[in-house]
Amino acid sequence: MRIIRNSVPSRDGFYMPGEFEPHEGCIMIFPERPDSWQYGGYAARRAFVQVAEAIGESEQVTVCASGAQYDNARAALPPHIRVVEMSSNDAWARDYAPTFVRNAAGEIRGIDWGFNAWGGLYDGLYFPWDKDNQMARKLCDLLNVDVYDKRDFILEGGSVHVDGEGTCMVTESCLLSGGRNPRLTKEEIETVLKGYLGADKVLWLPCGIYHDETNEHIDNICAFVRPGEAVLAWTEEESDVQYAMSEACLEYLGNATDAKGRHIRVHKLPLPKPVTVTEEECRGLDACWDQPTRIPGERLAASYVNFYIANKSVVMPGFGDPADEKAKDILQELFPDRRVVQIYARDILIGGGNIHCITQQIPAGRRR
Amino acid sequence: MRIIRNSVPSRDGFYMPGEFEPHEGCIMIFPERPDSWQYGGYAARRAFVQVAEAIGESEQVTVCASGAQYDNARAALPPHIRVVEMSSNDAWARDYAPTFVRNAAGEIRGIDWGFNAWGGLYDGLYFPWDKDNQMARKLCDLLNVDVYDKRDFILEGGSVHVDGEGTCMVTESCLLSGGRNPRLTKEEIETVLKGYLGADKVLWLPCGIYHDETNEHIDNICAFVRPGEAVLAWTEEESDVQYAMSEACLEYLGNATDAKGRHIRVHKLPLPKPVTVTEEECRGLDACWDQPTRIPGERLAASYVNFYIANKSVVMPGFGDPADEKAKDILQELFPDRRVVQIYARDILIGGGNIHCITQQIPAGRRR
Numbered sequence: 001m002r003i004i005r006n007s008v009p010s011r012d013g014f015y016m017p018g019e020f021e022p023h024e025g026c027i028m029i030f031p032e033r034p035d036s037w038q039y040g041g042y043a044a045r046r047a048f049v050q051v052a053e054a055i056g057e058s059e060q061v062t063v064c065a066s067g068a069q070y071d072n073a074r075a076a077l078p079p080h081i082r083v084v085e086m087s088s089n090d091a092w093a094r095d096y097a098p099t100f101v102r103n104a105a106g107e108i109r110g111i112d113w114g115f116n117a118w119g120g121l122y123d124g125l126y127f128p129w130d131k132d133n134q135m136a137r138k139l140c141d142l143l144n145v146d147v148y149d150k151r152d153f154i155l156e157g158g159s160v161h162v163d164g165e166g167t168c169m170v171t172e173s174c175l176l177s178g179g180r181n182p183r184l185t186k187e188e189i190e191t192v193l194k195g196y197l198g199a200d201k202v203l204w205l206p207c208g209i210y211h212d213e214t215n216e217h218i219d220n221i222c223a224f225v226r227p228g229e230a231v232l233a234w235t236e237e238e239s240d241v242q243y244a245m246s247e248a249c250l251e252y253l254g255n256a257t258d259a260k261g262r263h264i265r266v267h268k269l270p271l272p273k274p275v276t277v278t279e280e281e282c283r284g285l286d287a288c289w290d291q292p293t294r295i296p297g298e299r300l301a302a303s304y305v306n307f308y309i310a311n312k313s314v315v316m317p318g319f320g321d322p323a324d325e326k327a328k329d330i331l332q333e334l335f336p337d338r339r340v341v342q343i344y345a346r347d348i349l350i351g352g353g354n355i356h357c358i359t360q361q362i363p364a365g366r367r368r
Numbered sequence: 369m370r371i372i373r374n375s376v377p378s379r380d381g382f383y384m385p386g387e388f389e390p391h392e393g394c395i396m397i398f399p400e401r402p403d404s405w406q407y408g409g410y411a412a413r414r415a416f417v418q419v420a421e422a423i424g425e426s427e428q429v430t431v432c433a434s435g436a437q438y439d440n441a442r443a444a445l446p447p448h449i450r451v452v453e454m455s456s457n458d459a460w461a462r463d464y465a466p467t468f469v470r471n472a473a474g475e476i477r478g479i480d481w482g483f484n485a486w487g488g489l490y491d492g493l494y495f496p497w498d499k500d501n502q503m504a505r506k507l508c509d510l511l512n513v514d515v516y517d518k519r520d521f522i523l524e525g526g527s528v529h530v531d532g533e534g535t536c537m538v539t540e541s542c543l544l545s546g547g548r549n550p551r552l553t554k555e556e557i558e559t560v561l562k563g564y565l566g567a568d569k570v571l572w573l574p575c576g577i578y579h580d581e582t583n584e585h586i587d588n589i590c591a592f593v594r595p596g597e598a599v600l601a602w603t604e605e606e607s608d609v610q611y612a613m614s615e616a617c618l619e620y621l622g623n624a625t626d627a628k629g630r631h632i633r634v635h636k637l638p639l640p641k642p643v644t645v646t647e648e649e650c651r652g653l654d655a656c657w658d659q660p661t662r663i664p665g666e667r668l669a670a671s672y673v674n675f676y677i678a679n680k681s682v683v684m685p686g687f688g689d690p691a692d693e694k695a696k697d698i699l700q701e702l703f704p705d706r707r708v709v710q711i712y713a714r715d716i717l718i719g720g721g722n723i724h725c726i727t728q729q730i731p732a733g734r735r736r
Binding site for chain 1: 369370371435438439442447450451452453454455499502505506509510512
């Protein structure tokens, strides 16, 4: 694995492909830490296994497990899913795994962004995050791909979406947060995104999902389903604090054009009714930084937008909500060539994210 | 990775190729434990890096490092050598990594033998050995090859040599030791070797190198250089305890024929003068099981036979002994198509083995 420090992907002809383009595989991490995952992570691991199995039907899934959880992961997962030992501080592959870029010849490289647990000592979610921050480089070495060193710029994979045709989509609430790159201006951040993702235009949605502790990652509120077309998490409840947030995003997108000059066709994806954490669930969570991780009644950032687009399926969360089916039907219509698989994901949501957050695609291409 | 429990390699048409046949790559482990490697392993790691670089000139080397040593390993090794995180109890890749077998179609599979630190609670060298024993399976999963489960049979890779044409070579002192498979007869052990290595004949040398704490592994005393031809560690010092041991092996080989009915041409490879551990070296070793790991003046099992046959080179140890050059010349003559590289290996030898012990070849072939 060559570490590239003196160039940026776009200068070398590399760009990040859309998630809907063909994948070689998918990276996940086996969940373990008892302040993120209730009751020792038993329920979360079951849900993660279901996600891995669903994705594994059409691509090679690699699950990273700690040394302590290796045997358990290997026993819980079917043989066609690969388990590798790799330590991490938690299980958010989207945010620690490399962002993969590809060039016209099909060569794949990775980007190793800095990671500071969604805000470092400013408003991050745990400490330390050293093992998470090692993962991108470890994975590039494992996969035999070269890696761009961009550890001096804090970014999580879940905070960017691309259409693979020059458009990148982020939220201001996250990318301009005080805990990431506060010394850089919006323009300077945009320059990094363009240079590393190979994008010509950055769309800045104002915000994400209410109480999303990632400072409102884009991948929980809005996602491209193909170039020129996106889904947006939506509620009809005007009294809900989310209403104004989704509306602000819709308004922004209504006035925006993408890198190709297209207006973006936005499909509203309903939100489930507010999901809150129970007393029973809180009792099963260890304290983090000697504080309770969650407080009974706390609202979780549930959203159907947090899905993963696999080669032959779309793997989306369900919450046992009446809107589950409607959201599934909408996605099925938007992805006619893929089977939409809905997985009951409350046990992932309690950890603070969902199916897109725990997965990272490796685009199809040529490795060294 | 499929775990195969209901068959054996030979029944499926698989056999272990000779080490001199083409390799895809080589597995090594970054040394770390302070009761094996003096002064925190600094000198050992330097020597391992030299071995990895020498092998890496003609094959893909993968070095396994613990989470704690990952960054250090990555920094110490050149970019074309792959570093993966994998925990172990020590650094003897030959003995923990899978034995790889291949079939006529070129498919590669691994064998996961049981490992108990060279004798378990009977006369093993450390405790516990759980992480070592996980490695074969982890490596097969990493490499995407199926694995034969033979954990109920204790065997180290360094205790067998094959010619790839049906002959397997072992020592009685090791294979019949009380700490490995004491409930099996010699005939039963032979049946396992034949079934798993795809061998038709097992040659039982009586012993190995004096004071070799592996119960005298074959790979320190005798090695095939090609089918029908082997090198044997040899001393002309009749007063040395090793003299009778080497002579007994020579006599055995003189009367033996291989699986193809050939007499084996034996080349004597001189031994260096006895190498003993110094007071200074012992001061740099942590205690193991609250005993000193080594005692000043203790004889180490130095032997030039402990070399690795890489695709385009033979990587052999040197000890700063007058015989270094002679041994190198002999090997160079026996391997006219490969460059013999001699690496000063005292810092590996102190750990209890040498270059062959810290490497495991992956034969060229087709992975799943």
